[in-house]
Amino acid sequence: MIKDHERFTNIASGIQNIVLTVAIVIGGLWTAFTFSTLKTKYKSQAEITELELKNARTKDELAEKGAVIDIKLEAKQEILSDDEKYCIAVLAKLTNTGVKNTMVDLSQESPLTAYLIFFNEDGTSDRVEVVTQGDYSLSSTVVRSGYTIQLPLFIKVRSKGLYVLKFRVRLDKNEMLIDSAKRGTSSEKIYWEGSTYVQVK
Numbered sequence: 001m002i003k004d005h006e007r008f009t010n011i012a013s014g015i016q017n018i019v020l021t022v023a024i025v026i027g028g029l030w031t032a033f034t035f036s037t038l039k040t041k042y043k044s045q046a047e048i049t050e051l052e053l054k055n056a057r058t059k060d061e062l063a064e065k066g067a068v069i070d071i072k073l074e075a076k077q078e079i080l081s082d083d084e085k086y087c088i089a090v091l092a093k094l095t096n097t098g099v100k101n102t103m104v105d106l107s108q109e110s111p112l113t114a115y116l117i118f119f120n121e122d123g124t125s126d127r128v129e130v131v132t133q134g135d136y137s138l139s140s141t142v143v144r145s146g147y148t149i150q151l152p153l154f155i156k157v158r159s160k161g162l163y164v165l166k167f168r169v170r171l172d173k174n175e176m177l178i179d180s181a182k183r184g185t186s187s188e189k190i191y192w193e194g195s196t197y198v199q200v201k
Contacts (some may be wrong), residue, residue, distance in 0.1 A: 003128070011081070020055050021112070033034070036135075049058075052175075057121055061103050061196040064079050065099065066098050066099070066100050066102075066174070066175055066178045067096055067098040067099075067100045067102035067143075067145070067172075067174075067175055068096065068097045068098035069094055069095070069096055069097075069098075069102065069104070069143065069169065069192035069194060070094075070095045070096075070097050070118055070192075070194075071091055071092060071093070071094055071095075071167055071168075071169075071192055071194025072092075072093045072095070072194055072196075073090055073093070073165055073167055073194050073195065073196040074090070074091040074093070074196070075088060075089065075090045075091075075163075075197070075198040076088070076089055076198060077089075077198060077199075077200050077201065078154070082156045083156075085156040085157065085158055086156060086157050086160065086200045087154060087155070087156050088114065088154070088155050088156070088157060088163065088165070088198055089123050089152070089153075090112060090151075090152070090154070090155070090156050090165055090167070091150060091151070091152050091153075092111070092150070092151040092167045092194070093148055093150050093151075093152060093183040094111070094148065094150075094169070094192075095143075095148040096143040096144060096145050096146065096147055096148075097146075098145060098147055100116045100141055100145060100174075101119050101142050101143065101144045102142070102172055102174070102175060103138060103140060103141075103142055103143075103172040104141055104142070104149075104160070104168065104169050104172075105139070105140040105172065106134070106139060106140060106151075106169060107139035107140055107171070108170060109134075109170075110132040110133055110134040110142075111133075111134070111151075111167050111168060111169055112132065112133040112134075112155065112165065112166070112167050113129060113131070113165070113166050113167075113168075114129070114130050114131040114132075114133075114155055114157060114163050114164070114165050115127035115129055115130065115163065115164045115165075115166070116128050116130045116157070116159070116161055116162075116163055117161065117163065117164060117197075118161075127164060130157055130158075130163075131155045131157060132154070133153050133154075133155045136187060152190065157200060159200075160200050160201055161199075161200055162197060162198075162200075163197060163198050163199075163200060163201050164195060164196075164197045165195060165196055165197065165198065166190040166193065167192075167193070167194050167195070168192060168193040169191060169192050170189060170190070170191055170192075171191065171192065173188045174191060
């Protein structure tokens with residue numbers, strides 16, 4: 001009886017050890033599987049989140065950017081016969097480099113101004129406004145995103161010299177709202193501007 005009991009005890013102990021070993025192995029495999037699965041899941045979620053944040057930032061940037069009017073001027077002197085004044089031809093090129101269409105209203109005020117430059121004895125320079133010119137080809141127009149419009153303008157000045165030409169248009173209401181939100185302050189008049197110079201001989 002004692003030997004049978006010892007044999008049973010040994011067999012039970014062996015079975016217990018085997019079961020424990022198998023449980024440990026299964027537990028280890030399950031832990032490894034779970035960790036690998038979770039790691040993959042978290043990695044995927046992290047990648048998705050990163051993409052979502054990237055897209056969100058891009059949308060914010062696009063929304064904040066709105067319309068951007070880039071103004072370039074080309075100016076030259078035109079010789080007109082039998083005229084005591086000097087003619088300056090200006091070609092204003094307005095390009096919308098932003099992502100939204102915008103309204104350009106030229107009816108509110110004259111967009112083109114000419115300044116005569118004069119020099120002081122100390123070598124510094126000043127300017128005096130001599131001519132303002134409204135646009136007579138159109139009062140307002142929509143400049144679509146990625147498009148350029150060209151506006152030819154002509155003015156006459158009384159004297160030879162160096163002239164600075166400035167062309168500016170006021171931001172429309174939507175762009176004013178975007179600008180105010182960016183800066184945290186509001187202003188009644190904000191302009192897109194471009195300038196160049198020409199020598200009248």
